[in-house]
Amino acid sequence: MAGHPITRRNLLLGAAALGAAPAFAQSNWPDHPLRMIIPYPAGGSTDVLFRIMAESLKDKLGQTLVIENKPGASGNIGIDLVAKSPPDGYTVGGATVGHFSINQFLIAKMPYDAERDLVSPSLAYELPNVAVVAANHVQAKTLQEFIAFAKARPNGISIGSPGPGTTPHLSGVLFAARTGVNAIHVPFRGAAQTIPAMLAGDVTFAVDNLASYIPQIESGAMRALAVTSSQRWPTLPDVPTMAEAGVPDFVVTSWGAYVLPTGTPQAIVDKISAAHKSIASDEGMQKRLLAAGGRVLSSTPAEAKAFAAKETKMWREVVRLSGLTPQ
Structure with a gap:
């Protein structure tokens, strides 16, 4: 069967067409879900x-x-x-x-x-974390007051979290390291367990996901001392950032x-x-x-x-x- 002769012009045209194919596919992206x-x-x-x-x-x-x-x-x-x-x-x-x-x-x-x-x-x-205490068990109104309270306790404080390696757990580790507070980590399976423990006075403090604590903060059961975002959180405009509360370089x-x-x-x-x-x-x-x-x-x-x-x-x-x- 006779074929078309292979010429330099045909080779160049073929190469150009191949080179254009990916660009054409990208320009049509996305063409399906x-x-x-x-x-x-x-x-x-x-x-x-x-x-x-x-x-x-x-x-x-x-x-x-x-x-x-x-x-x-x-x-x-x-x-x-x-x-x-x-x-x-x-x-x-x-x-x-x-x-x-x-x-x-x-x-x-x-x-x-x-x-x-x-x-x-x-x-x-x-999503930021929020430093919180149970209002009925910790009288501190600011983060600095809480740090002073924690340092004055012979056995330090307990910090609740949703489990080892989570950002709340690691935020608690960072807080203790930055402030010099003696703290014991108390792991739970989630905020649904941490919150009742805090309200019962079994756990002193948490630096946990803000979304989980909004209802307790709004009801007054929990007191928000600081947020870990770089700026004040829009839904909690009166709560300072960690830097504003006296703990710099704590954006988590x-x-x-x-x-x-x-x-x-x-x-x-x-x-x-x-x-x-x-x-x-x-x-x-x-x-x-x-x-x-x-x-x-x-x-x-x-x-x-x-x-x-x-x-x-x-x-x-x-x-x-x-x-x-x-x-």
Whole structure:
């Protein structure tokens, strides 16, 4: 069977067509629904906040986001699925501070390396912790009064948390180290157990997730002494930051970020980043996240990478102070 002669012109045209194919595919992205993996169970703060933002993200991208909850192993199961997915922009993950900056210091055999295997188009949200005491058992009205109270106790204080390695636990470790307070860690399975123990006077103090304590703070059962965000929290404008309360260099938030597998075309990474920036600037979205207990963030991919690196350095030191070792 006769074929077309192979000429230099044909070779050049063929090469040009092959080179244009990926660019054409990227320019059409997304042309079918995206898969969004949340590495925690439905109903938790990570799931709730990413679902709220996904509603707007699908409108910006013009495609449905099919959300899948893949919990387990401190969220590593779900994020590992993202890291090992094809880098075509059709699998997006909702990662948290633990995946970027904490888990690698607590888990001996990590299935992925966040710095090597993931790229983040943008930071997504943050949640602060709040330093709280039970109003009926601790008379301190300010953080400095509480520190003086704690130092005057022969046996120190107890600090409740949702368990070893969580940001509330590590926040308590950091607080004790920064203030020189003698503290004993009392782990629980969650705030639903910590709060009754505090109200009963069995636990002195907590630096726990703000969203869990809002009802008790509003009722007066708990007294908020400081928040761990860099600025005062909008729903608690009268509560100072840790720095304002006299404990500098104590910015601790549980934050989330979109992630894609490394190798995803930069044009796709940038498109998601721009879409989220638009979402984050919407006043209605800001109010919806605040009502759910979070504050919307946005960043460039470079800013997200730098932020994660800074957080990793801090959490490495906090884990060292905690005495926890990889298991």
